[in-house]
Amino acid sequence: MESSYQGGVSFEDRDNNFQRLSQTIASNIKKISQNVSSMSKMVNQLQTPQDSQEHRNQLRQIQNYNQKLARDTSSLIMELMKLPTDQPAHKMTRERLRDEYMITLNSFQSTQRLAAQKTKEDVRKVKAQSASINIGDPFAMSGDSSNKELMEMGEPTLREQEQVMQTERSLVELEERERDIRQLESDIMDVNQIFKELGTMIHSQGEVVNSIESSVEYATVNVESGTQELREAANYKNKLRKKKVYLFLALIIVVSILLIIIFHK
Structure with missing residues (x-):
């Protein structure tokens, strides 16, 4: 009863x-x-x-x-x-x-x-x-x-x-x-x-976290979301680093060309 x-x-x-x-x-x-x-x-x-x-x-x-x-x-x-x-x-x-x-x-x-x-x-x-x-x-x-x-x-x-x-x-x-x-x-x-x-x-x-089950699901989503954000941040840093390297190489090439032209004259 x-x-x-x-x-x-x-x-x-x-x-x-x-x-x-x-x-x-x-x-x-x-x-x-x-x-x-x-x-x-x-x-x-x-x-x-x-x-x-x-x-x-x-x-x-x-x-x-x-x-x-x-x-x-x-x-x-x-x-x-x-x-x-x-x-x-x-x-x-x-x-x-x-x-x-x-x-x-x-x-x-x-x-x-x-x-x-x-x-x-x-x-x-x-x-x-x-x-x-x-x-x-x-x-x-x-x-x-x-x-x-x-x-x-x-x-x-x-x-x-x-x-x-x-x-x-x-x-x-x-x-x-x-x-x-x-x-x-x-x-x-x-x-x-x-x-x-x-x-x-x-x-x-x-209501999103009104039970243990939903709380676990909510935490899991947050962890996955955080991991995804970290992954995206790492990718962004890598792209930024590569971009800096390319710019530096381009700058070296431009300077080298200018020096060659100056010495040639």
């Missing part, structure tokens, strides 16, 4: 837990990757005729969902990495899922950066247009002083009402896009934190 337990947890339960976590992580990575693909297509449609506020809202929803899914998956991977296991297959599965997740997370962050970049460009354009037409002053946009006189005398014209409504819509879109930028920048920092946490976990576990 004792041989089937370790730390109060049976090997069977531990194996089931590993399988459950690895399957959930694999499913999440697939979902994140699919969402990143959808996001990438939607980001490429920004600043094109397909762009609209509804389009941006859908992009924001996918981005928010993917951000939460990435954070949950990170927690699951850390839990998986903490599980003790002596099975080579489990170690390979754990490393494969970790690497796939980090690759997918990197693609997700790249898409976030591109979305933030395009949104910032939109905000700059809107602000530039606002500065040029003095947004907030419907008379300045019309460029017609007679319209201002009409406004003072009575009801605003239809054109002026449309300009005021357009100004209000521009202000609302500007606020929404600035809010999107702040959210995207916060999410990008969150993804950076995930990378940092995973890196710390990998470093603290020292």
Whole structure:
């Protein structure tokens, strides 16, 4: 009975837990990757005729969902990495899922950066247009002083009402896009934190030398690598020595030729 337990947890339960976590992580990575693909297509449609506020809202929803899914998956991977296991297959599965997740997370962050970049460009354009037409002053946009006189005398014209409504819509879109930028920048920092946490976990576990067998293999590789470096250094010194000898011989020949020419004259 004792041989089937370790730390109060049976090997069977531990194996089931590993399988459950690895399957959930694999499913999440697939979902994140699919969402990143959808996001990438939607980001490429920004600043094109397909762009609209509804389009941006859908992009924001996918981005928010993917951000939460990435954070949950990170927690699951850390839990998986903490599980003790002596099975080579489990170690390979754990490393494969970790690497796939980090690759997918990197693609997700790249898409976030591109979305933030395009949104910032939109905000700059809107602000530039606002500065040029003095947004907030419907008379300045019309460029017609007679319209201002009409406004003072009575009801605003239809054109002026449309300009005021357009100004209000521009202000609302500007606020929404600035809010999107702040959210995207916060999410990008969150993804950076995930990378940092995973890196710390990998470093603290020292998976390269986490067993006697791997330590021996690691030492063997280092010895072989050191021997190879010494061999390469010796070859380099020999080549350098030969090069010096050749240069010295060449110098002697040149000097000899010069002396022959001088004495001959």
